[in-house]
Amino acid sequence: MSSNPGHEGALPHEEHGAHEDAGIGRFFFGRVPAGVHGGLKQYGLLAIFLAIITLVEFLIIVPEGLQGSSVVIAPLVILSVIKFFCVVAFFMHLKFESPLLWQIFVAGLALGLVVALSLVLLFGVFRPTPRAFSENRQAPFEHHAEEKPHYEALVVPTPCPVGACPTPGGNVPAPTGSHPGQALFVGVGGCSACHTIDGVAQGILGPPLNGIGSAAANRLPGYSAEEYIRESILEPDAHAAGTADGLSQDYDGNLMLSTMAGILPALSDEDIENLVDYLLTLQ
Amino acid sequence: MAHADTTHAPPAHEASAHPPAHEExxxxxxxxxxxxxxxxxxxxxxxxxxxxxxxxxxxxxxxVGPYPIDIIDVPITTISTFVLLMSSFTMVMAVAAARNGNQKRLIQWLVCTIVLGGGFIGFQVYEFNLFRVEGLRYETNLFSSTFFTLTGFHGAHVTLGIFWLICLAVISARNPAGRPSGEDVDIAGLYWHFVDIVWIVIFTLLYLIGGFDAGPDVGHAAAQGWQWITGIIT
Incomplete structure (x- = not known):
């Protein structure tokens, strides 16, 4: 097209014929003066080349053994980098522009890459905790085309924000006719956001309370189970559960204090008694 | 035009093989x-x-699912990638036509680009809707939130580009003797190609490499990659 300067509806700003049509070899590989542009031949060839690369990329991951395999990462990345720079150099004309534009674009690109790499290194390599967290909390997914997908019901308990636990929405609902203390535990009390009781709640930020009714009696000499539980609720740091009881995990004491401080004022004395009563039933 | 010499910068038209007369x-x-x-x-x-x-x-x-492997359709996206790639070709032809002052060809290539860009957006709307029906909403999981944010912003860029090209086509059709100048089309073309190269990266990382990810399973390629990088560092 560029070898055939316009003849219909000419634009007044352009000087026709001022630029030459570089040969294909020179266009792609040679040194050409500024102002040289390609035409249908050059751009068409490049488009076919890019389409072939895209096809090759697709064919690479067709064999099932290669899908998601780390073997294909390098070839795929190399192919897309080739595509990327072909478009930048020829479609975006950067090969034929002032070096200043290269520098500007590459500076932005390099900054973007550094930011991306830093993020990935920070969260993906140096701090692997989130991945371990996910592994422990994973829920299976299965396809159910017709019915409502069951994973919608599988909402994971929200870790409570520092200060106050929200009313948990996603825990296993209390069975009907359950203990009023259990209703408090999974309901407005907010306990279930942090504590686990098998079949009732799945919190992980605080110690699990399975069998606390019997275990509490042996926690401290001189304390009955009831006294121990009540005091643990009212003064969360009085008998911090954790390593001493053979639990595998340490808990965040500051988070516990601030969270419990947000919850306690909302509970009446009767609520506390109901909770203690309920926890005592856990044998 | 190729000189970046600020002290003795020659007038643009002396260095340029195709001096736009109006350029300051x-x-x-x-x-x-x-x-x-x-x-x-x-x-x-x-x-x-x-x-x-x-x-x-x-x-x-x-x-929680659905995970990419449950839902990502690589063949369909390969087609939409091809469509966007071809729109880059028609765009560069439009730029060449504008530079040659060929108004008729300019409009034809612009319309081709608009149609191909619209086709790409069509694929994306189809894909997003399919995901929604399959139960993958924006807030479903980390995959859906990050996926929709990234591809959604890219789709917004393409949509903006389509509007831009429509404006250029309408202007050229209504005012054959004046604008858009070669540079007007050139700048729109730069934007359009950029959107294309962003998709080249997204297609490779999210579809070809990441499209087979399952749940929180350390066995997938990324985790192996991390271990490999960590191995080098430590």
Whole structure:
């Protein structure tokens, strides 16, 4: 097209014929003066080349053994980098522009890459905790085309924000006719956001309370189970559960204090008694 | 035009093989609008770099499905990638037509580009809707949030580009003797190609490599990659 300067509806700003049509070899590989542009031949060839690369990329991951395999990462990345720079150099004309534009674009690109790499290194390599967290909390997914997908019901308990636990929405609902203390535990009390009781709640930020009714009696000499539980609720740091009881995990004491401080004022004395009563039933 | 000499910058038309008569003299020898577009594209690299990195960081971290392997359709997206790639070709032809002053061809190539861009958006709307029906909403899991944010912003860029090209086509059709100038189309073309190269990266990382990710399983390629990098560092 560029070898055939316009003849219909000419634009007044352009000087026709001022630029030459570089040969294909020179266009792609040679040194050409500024102002040289390609035409249908050059751009068409490049488009076919890019389409072939895209096809090759697709064919690479067709064999099932290669899908998601780390073997294909390098070839795929190399192919897309080739595509990327072909478009930048020829479609975006950067090969034929002032070096200043290269520098500007590459500076932005390099900054973007550094930011991306830093993020990935920070969260993906140096701090692997989130991945371990996910592994422990994973829920299976299965396809159910017709019915409502069951994973919608599988909402994971929200870790409570520092200060106050929200009313948990996603825990296993209390069975009907359950203990009023259990209703408090999974309901407005907010306990279930942090504590686990098998079949009732799945919190992980605080110690699990399975069998606390019997275990509490042996926690401290001189304390009955009831006294121990009540005091643990009212003064969360009085008998911090954790390593001493053979639990595998340490808990965040500051988070516990601030969270419990947000919850306690909302509970009446009767609520506390109901909770203690309920926890005592856990044998 | 190729000189960046600020002290003795020659008038743009002396260095340029195709001097746009209206172009003002700048001390970089590059028109301000074009320079600004490249600065913007450089900064947009940062924008998309951050979104892509966020996706990669949260890869394999979703604890509820659907996961990419349940839902990503690579063949369909390969077709839409091809469509967007071809729109880059028609766009560069439109730029060449504008530079040659061939108004009729310019409009034809612009319309081709608009149709192909619209086709790409059509594929994306189809894909998003399919995901919604399959139960993958924006807030479903980390995969859906990062996926929709990244591809959604890219789709918004394409949509904006389509509007831009429609404006150029309408202007050329209504005012054959005046605008758009070659540079007007050139700048729109730069934006359009940039959107294409962003998709080249997204297609490779999210579909070809990440499209087979399952749940929080350390066995997938990314985790192996991390272990490999960690092995080198430590």
């Amino acid at each position: 003299e700048t001390n970089t020898g590059i028109s301000h609008r074009k320079l600004l577009m490249w600065v913007f594209l450089g900064s947009d690299c940062l924008f998309f770099g951050s979104l892509i990195a966020t996706y990669m960081v949260y890869r394999g971290q979703s604890i």
